[in-house]
Amino acid sequence: MRPAFAGYCWPSRRPKDPFGWCHTPLADDHQLADRAAGPDPSGAGLRALLHDVDALDRAVFAAIAATPTPALDEPLRRLGRAADRSKLWFGAAAGMAALGGRRGRRAALLGLVSLGAASATVNLAVKYSAMRPRPERPVVDGGRHLPMPRSSSFPSGHSASAFAFAVAAGNELPPLALPLNAVAGMVAYSRVHTGVHYPSDVVAGSAIGGAIGTLVRSALLSGIGRRAAARRRRAARRPA
Numbered sequence: 336m337r338p339a340f341a342g343y344c345w346p347s348r349r350p351k352d353p354f355g356w357c358h359t360p361l362a363d364d365h366q367l368a369d370r371a372a373g374p375d376p377s378g379a380g381l382r383a384l385l386h387d388v389d390a391l392d393r394a395v396f397a398a399i400a401a402t403p404t405p406a407l408d409e410p411l412r413r414l415g416r417a418a419d420r421s422k423l424w425f426g427a428a429a430g431m432a433a434l435g436g437r438r439g440r441r442a443a444l445l446g447l448v449s450l451g452a453a454s455a456t457v458n459l460a461v462k463y464s465a466m467r468p469r470p471e472r473p474v475v476d477g478g479r480h481l482p483m484p485r486s487s488s489f490p491s492g493h494s495a496s497a498f499a500f501a502v503a504a505g506n507e508l509p510p511l512a513l514p515l516n517a518v519a520g521m522v523a524y525s526r527v528h529t530g531v532h533y534p535s536d537v538v539a540g541s542a543i544g545g546a547i548g549t550l551v552r553s554a555l556l557s558g559i560g561r562r563a564a565a566r567r568r569r570a571a572r573r574p575a
Contacts, residue, residue: 388535392533392534392535393470393533395533395534396470396527396533396534399527399528399534400472400473400530403477404479404528405477405478407479407528408477408478408479408528409478409479411479411521411524411525411528411529412478412479412480412481412525412529414521414522414525415481415493415522415525415526415529415531416481418493418496418497418522418525419493421450421454421496421500423497423518423522424446424447424450424496424497424500425447427443427446427500427504427515428443428444428446428447428500428504429443431443431446431504431508431511435508438507438508439508441507442503442504442505442507442508442511443504444555445503445504445507445551445552445555445556446499446500446501446503446504446507446548447500448503448551448555449499449500449502449503449504449544449547449548449551449552450496450499450500450503452499452547452551453495453496453498453499453543453544453547453548454492454495454496454499456495456543456547457490457491457492457495457496457540457543457544458486458492461489461490461543462486462487462489462490462492463487465487465488465489465490466487467487467488467489467533467536468487468488469483469484469488469531469532470488470530470531470532470533472530479528479529479530480529480530480531481529481530481531483530483531484531488531488532488533488536489533489535489536489539490536490537490539490540490543491523491526491532491536491537491539491540491541492540493522493523493526493540494519494522494523494526494532494536494537494538494540494541494544495540495541495543495544495547496544497518497519497522497523497541497544498516498519498523498540498541498542498544498545498548499544499545499547499548499551500515500519500544500548501515501516501518501519501548502516502544502545502548502549502552503548503549503551503552506548506549506552507552519541519544520541523537523540523541524537
C-alpha cells in the first residue's frame with residue numbers, strides 16, 4: 336500500500352495529523368484508493384512508535400535542562416564554542432600533522448576529509464529533509480546556553496563532524512582513538528546540555544558521522560593502496 340503521507344513531521348506549523356505525520360496532496364488515483372481502503376495498521380503502529388520516541392526524547396531533554404550542574408555549565412559551553420565551525424578538529428589535525436610524523440599527517444587528512452563529508456551530508460541534505468524545530472528552553476539559562484542556531488535540529492551537525500573526525504583519525508592512529516572519541520562524545524553531549532539539540536539529534540548525528548568516517552577512511556586508503564601497487568608494478572617492469 337502506498338502511504339498517503341510524505342513522512343514524519345517534527346512538531347511545527349506544517350499540516351499534519353494528530354500523530355505528527357505531514358500531509359501531502361493526494362496526487363493520483365493510487366493514493367485515493369489507498370485512503371478509501373481504510374487505515375494501514377502498520378502505518379498506525381509506526382506513527383505511535385515515533386510519537387512515543389519523540390515524547391521520550393523531550394522528557395530526557397527536559398530532565399537535563401532542569402538539573403542544576405554549575406560545575407559543568409561553563410566547561411561544556413566553552414567546548415561547544417570550540418567545536419563551532421570545527422575549530423577544535425582543525426586544531427587537533429594540526430597537532431597530529433605536526434607531531435605524528437607521516438602516520439599523523441595521514442590521520443589528520445583522513446579526519447578532515449571525513450569531517451567535510453559528514454558536514455556536507457548532514458547540513459546540506461539530511462537537515463533539509465527533517466526540518467525539526469529546535470528545543471524550547473527556559474528564557475533564563477543560568478549560564479549554560481549557547482545561541483540558538485536557525486537550522487533544523489535533527490540531526491546534530493556538530494556531533495556528525497566530531498565523530499567523523501574521531502573515527503577516521505582514531506582508526507589511523509589507534510593510541511588516539513579513545514581520547515578522540517571521548518572528546519567527540521563530550522561535544523555531542525554538550526549540544527544537549529547547552530540547549531540547542533534534543534538527545535536523538537546528537538545520537539543520529541554521531542551515528543552518521545561515525546559511519547561516514549569509517550567509509551571515507553576505507554575508500555581513501557583503498558585508493559592509496561591501489562596507486563601504490565600500480566607504482567610498484569611499473570617499477571618492476573623497468574629494466575635494471
